[in-house]
Amino acid sequence: DAGVIQSPRHEVTEMGQEVTLRCKPISGHDYLFWYRQTMMRGLELLIYFNNNVPIDDSGMPEDRFSAKMPNASFSTLKIQPSEPRDSAVYFCASTGTSGVYNEQFFGPGTRLTVL
Amino acid sequence: KQEVTQIPAALSVPEGENLVLNCSFTDSAIYNLQWFRQDPGKGLTSLLLIQSSQREQTSGRLNASLDKSSGRSTLYIAASQPGDSATYLCAVSGGSYIPTFGRGTSLIVHP
Numbered sequence: 001d002a003g004v005i006q007s008p009r010h011e012v013t014e015m016g017q018e019v020t021l022r023c024k025p026i027s028g029h030d031y032l033f034w035y036r037q038t039m040m041r042g043l044e045l046l047i048y049f050n051n052n053v054p055i056d057d058s059g060m061p062e063d064r065f066s067a068k069m070p071n072a073s074f075s076t077l078k079i080q081p082s083e084p085r086d087s088a089v090y091f092c093a094s095t096g097t098s099g100v101y102n103e104q105f106f107g108p109g110t111r112l113t114v115l
Numbered sequence: 116k117q118e119v120t121q122i123p124a125a126l127s128v129p130e131g132e133n134l135v136l137n138c139s140f141t142d143s144a145i146y147n148l149q150w151f152r153q154d155p156g157k158g159l160t161s162l163l164l165i166q167s168s169q170r171e172q173t174s175g176r177l178n179a180s181l182d183k184s185s186g187r188s189t190l191y192i193a194a195s196q197p198g199d200s201a202t203y204l205c206a207v208s209g210g211s212y213i214p215t216f217g218r219g220t221s222l223i224v225h226p
Contacts, residue, residue: 031212042218043204056213091158095212102212104149106159 004107006092012113018080021110023092024073031095033104034067034077038088049075082114117142119207121217128224134192136220138205143183149214150179150190151204159204163190195224 005024013019025032034046047057052069060067064083069075079086092107118141128134138148147166151159163172163179165188171180178191192199202221206214 033213043216045213048213093159097212102147102208103161103164104206104208104214105161106151108158111156 004092004094004105006090006107006110008110009108010111010113012115013082014115015083016081017114018078019082019086019112019114021077021090021092021112023075023077023107025075025092025094026096026105027073029094029096029105030072031097032069032075033093033095034075035091035093036088037091037109043091046077079112082112084114087112087114117145117207117209117215119205119215119217121203121205121220123220124218125221126223128195128222130195130197130224130226132195132224134195134222136190136192136203136222138188138190138207138217140186140188140207140215142207142209143186144209145183146208146210146212148179148181148188149206149208150177150188151206153202153204153219155201162203195222197224197226199224 007022030051033048035043037043046059047067049069067077089109089111091109093104095104120139122137145167149164150162152162153159165172165181176193181188200223202219204219206216208214
């Protein structure tokens with residue numbers, strides 16, 4: 001398996017623009033997580049899905065953030081409109097709970113810069 | 116609410132030293148504990164995962180131990196090398212599989 005895949009790897013946009021981040025989890029994994037990492041706040045859990053269903057979005061900072069998982073192999077995180085304080089690295093991770101260890105695997109991240 | 120603390124926040128050592136990184140958590144009702152490595156500008160790479168029923172896991176020069184009752188885990192790095200320089204994070208998961216992360220220990224190993 002290629003691991004968790006994220007695109008784009010880097011995104012530079014202007015304030016007010018819509019940003020869409022994409023994630024393909026590891027095949028067979030039933031949990032998908034979106035995180036945001038900044039120097040100030042560390043790694044924050046934004047939202048997670050179980051079997052494509054959003055379970056807890058309490059970490060989503062504002063209504064400007066939304067996430068979807070239309071099928072088991074694809075998820076998006078959208079920010080509309082974007083603001084400079086949204087600049088961060090956004091990670092997607094997945095976990096498979098059918099095995100013994102339930103190890104979490106991370107994607108390479110998307111570095112978002114909002115000017 | 117689970118809280119995870121990692122001490123020290125930063126560490127700088129000469130090559131060859133044996134290191135101990137610490138992770139403590141407030142709620143001992145955990146399912147597993149995972150140690151990650153993060154290189155600058157990169158994602159998190161899983162190093163070791165310890166199930167709640169286990170006491171330790173080993174991979175090469177790395178050994179992670181878990182003491183649930185005291186809410187502690189340690190990551191031991193033997194014979195450190197400059198290539199070990201990175202940030203090390205621990206994450207604790209309860210029965211919901213949702214991990215709580217520490218802020219990490221930033222390690223520099225200088226030649």
